[in-house]
Amino acid sequence: MTKQEQKRALRQTMRCLESQLSDRYKTQSSQKICAHLLAMPEYQASSTIFCFVGTAHEIDTRPILTHALESGKRVCVPLCTAPGIMELREISSLADLAPGAHGILEPDPARCGVVDTDEVDLAVLPCLCCNHLGHRLGQGGGYYDRFLSHYRGGTVLLCREKLLRQEIPLEPHDYPVPWVLTETCLYEDGMPERLG
Template identity: 65%
Template sequence: MNKQAEKQQLRKTMRALEARLSERYLERSDRRIAAQLLAMPEYQAAETVFCFVSVGREINTRPVLSAALESGKTLCVPRCLGSGIMELRTIQSLDDLAPGAYGIPEPPEDAPLISVDRVDFAVLPCLTCNHLGQRLGRGGGYYDRFLASYRGGTVLLCREKLIREEIPVTPLDYPIPWVLTEAGLFEDGTPARLS
């Protein structure tokens, strides 16, 4: 089986596993992950934060988005243009978001565009990953393209029950230095302290 077929098989397996997670577990892990992310010194020091807007059973990023806005950070979120291309657009309020591509809440087309090199700290999603930061996304390639040109601090959010140490990767897959689950923060595969 080639890497793409392995990825497709793992996506199918992980979607089925994700669908079986209890609401209680989802809510508990959401709260724990958000609290730990907001405690990260790298997040606290960042002036400009890029964060995905969660949908469905993804880790709820609304508390993170709200906290970034309330603390006066410049907050940018993805606006999908199609074929794996996204723009980073700033928002002033969660009310700025409306369903866009694939039903994902997005900023309006006229929201201010921000360049990747202005982002200090990025919060990325995955379907699954390992503690080393090798991720498997949902298959659109949006974040892989972002990572190809981004060099700032990055944290990958994943529920501990969706961690898989064996992730099929290709040379185009970029590992993320920090992985945050409800069990804690991992830096390059090693448990890290939040100070």
């Protein structure tokens, strides 16, 4: 089985597993993960953050986006512009978001300006699953792989503890993320670190 076939099989497994998680667990884990992220010194020290807008199957990042905006941080979120290609667009309010082509909340390109990757202090990324070392399995579009290939700032991956896996199929273009944050632990380069 090729790495791509392994990834496809794992995606199917993880989507099935995620669909079986209780709404209560999803809500509570999202709340704890967001609270932990807001307590990270790296978040508190950041001026510009890039954060995904969580879908129903991902961590609900609205508390992060709201807190960052209320704290006077510059906030940018992804705008998918072509298959595998996304831009970072600055928002001033959650009202700047509307459902895009795939039903994912995206910024209005007419109102939200482009932010250069080099301006981002902290990037908050999603995954279907990952391991403690920050190897992530995404949805397969390659959007975040391309972002990570030229981004050199701080990066944290949000993942529910129940979706962590030991083995993630890796290809040469897969970049590890230094921090993995779950509802119970922050892993830095694979090692459990401080929380709160």
